[in-house]
Amino acid sequence: MNAYDTYNYDVLVIGAGGAGLRAAIEASAHGVTVGLVCKSLLGKAHTVMAEGGIAAAMANVDDRDSWKVHFTDTLRGGQYLNNWRMAELHAKEAPDCVRELESWGALFDRTKDGKILQRNFGGHKYPRLAHVGDRTGLEMIRTLQDHGIHQGVEVHMECTVITLLKDGERIVGAFGYERERGRFKTFQAKAVILATGGVGRAYKITSNSWEYTGDGHSLAYHAGAELIDMEFLQFHPTGMIWPPSVSGILVTEGVRGEGGILLNKNGERFMFNNIPDLYKNQTSDNEEEGWRYIQGDKNAKRPPELLTRDHVARCIVREIKEGRGSPHGGVYLDISWIKKKISNSEEHIRKKLPGMYHMFKKLADIDITKEPMEIGPTTHYMMGGIRVDPDTQMSTMPGLFAAGECGAGLHGANRLGGNSLSDLLVFGKRAGEYAAKFAKEYGDGTIDEKQITDAAKWALEPFERDKGDSPYDIQFALQEMMQQLVGIVRNETEMLRAKEHLGLMSQRAANARVVGNREFNPGWHTALDLFNMLTISEAITMAALERKESRGAHFREDYPDKDPQSGKFNLVIKKDADGKMIIRQEPIPEIREELKQLIEEMK
């Protein structure tokens, strides 16, 4: 065997957010040995930051809800580019997954009759999000973490995977470094699950942490797996914008779910001005009805602030562009106005949104119970990712599975809020189960030493350079460029320029220089991350150029309308034999007849 520390598991899970933890728990429950690797400490993955809630049609608050409504809401939100089978499984299995968390100790907020409380969120017809104030992700990750550590899962914290190991076309392990000492580790595994999360670090204004460099997307792509839907990147309508140091930090949609409204500088509730046809039947056109909806009136239609994120983000951009923005280039989000409607509004807001209250108070000197917040769109969530089989979560490469944000299919052109946390549970569980089955069926593959020595050599090269740019400078340039040229509003000219920039930046990245030694050296880590960030930036740009229409999160000012023809395919990206990125259109899978009818009925 090779010179590096080597570990052997039946199933290796890369990523310890909700998806990775749920997958590891499930695989282990199927009686196989499991290793779990993550870049940060356990419990610090992105999932911990999720605020608003988990979508699951438990019908605890509104008994008209059912998996069928959740299913059709998800497809409508995704503009029908979703993988319908994933949407079906997700809607059907999410409620049990949430209840399972409760049996592992999670404590969700309660209804009056003692059940799990559910709240309103954009694009969900009924109150559907199980939540704990505005710290749902913390509850979820801690529950999974505390359950997982008793399941015999072996955890490698602060360890970053830099390449997948292949035996022919099969994935048989991974290779990476641990951050503390910078030593390499080899993981041999019969099956590998990627649960590495998203890509938001490629953008300047983002709600995502340093971890979100698209590693899983890039690892899978370079190993030969297919990516899908990469043009669909969600910009969340409400990120903090002021002061500059907090710009991008998320303001949960829960604020709007609790009655928050959007205003321009003239105090106008501009969301009433533009309600898309797809949602006309479900959206109220006056303030009074909107408020009744928030209060739980079952006959009222929902306020336009709770339209889908893609639409709300675009309306905000419009207000700003047309000169009706707030002083720091955003718009206002106001929850304090509910004092006109209820007597104990300040206490109510602090109880329902304690995190937001605290965050604005501490970081922006704003008391949200008394005054409006200034907000603007922030890069938030990647709908696109590793193409998987909807039932088993296996990618197009045998032995490689993907779940959570790095997988794709469920959300189509736009994700509904709350549908990610449920995605992690449903498909994390499935990935764990099927990876375990795969591991039992197939024996060990063969590890190819050369792949390991090549990767180790590549990883250490930056130390040998005495010239070259700082990895941070290249990262900042990339973030600035992607924000400007492949952001919320896109066009061909700008994206062609982006492609050129990416070529040049790849050269710069290949010559990046790091200082210091291998011990806990973030400069070195960033230099290696650049490779992944550039890969996924190229994939986003390529897919965004190819989709010549506006749909969901993808908006082209040179093709501002939806094109029915383009609604019939997904875009699939793959590395060809010469190492070039290629893209092709793939027809959307034919939907099962009874589900088709369901969609018609619920229109």
Add this chain to the structure above:
Amino acid sequence: MPTATFEILRGDANEGKFETYTLEISEGMVVLDAILLIQAKYANDLAVRWNCKAGHCGSCSAEVNGVPKLMCMCRMSDIKLDKPILVQPMKAFPLIKDLVTDVSWNFEVKKKIKKFKPRPPDAADGTWRMAQEDIDRVQEFRKCIECFLCQDVCHVIREHQLQDKFIGPRYFVHIAGLEMHPLDVEDRREDLKKTDGIGFCNITKCCTNVCPQEITITDNAIIPLKERVADKFYDPVKRLFAKFRSKKEQ
């Protein structure tokens, strides 16, 4: 724009010294912003942990001018700039490098605590019923972001290094969250006394004072746990009585 001077501990377990960096301070900046700027501009290999930049994840714990804090929630405008700002790693844990310490002991401690064990479901569909009033106090404990600042500041760990006999305030909060969980039927009182060392805590409340999640660690978690332990071990009348009551009602 005003400038600030930082003195940041650089080094590892073998040797460390303060390095000085000067920086312009912009509106709304927090200490973590400054550290990351210094990292990007002057010291690419400066080791620091962070993730959310919003007080949600508990990664960025350090000591700023000697006070244990989350750097992402520590506004520059709250610090006097006339003297250099001292930024050091948490002192109670072994240093790995610069601002990063070895907190693995904490994760080991948690593994030894008896896990959640629910009573049988209340409803035929396998679910439970709980009133919001009954979970309010446990939800307070579950706000913990595992920043380990309370562990850092507790003298039993920081000064007396009793890590092998004492689990620290974070884990009393964790156990309180389990013991007072309306569904849990496990009994952790013997462990609290014998292996977890709750007796070492002399209620100085330093932990409560640093908790960024404003968990009232001592009054709401530790003292009630101490009482439960006392009930079990020292009060024969209560002990007898306890047999006829469920643990949760005490």
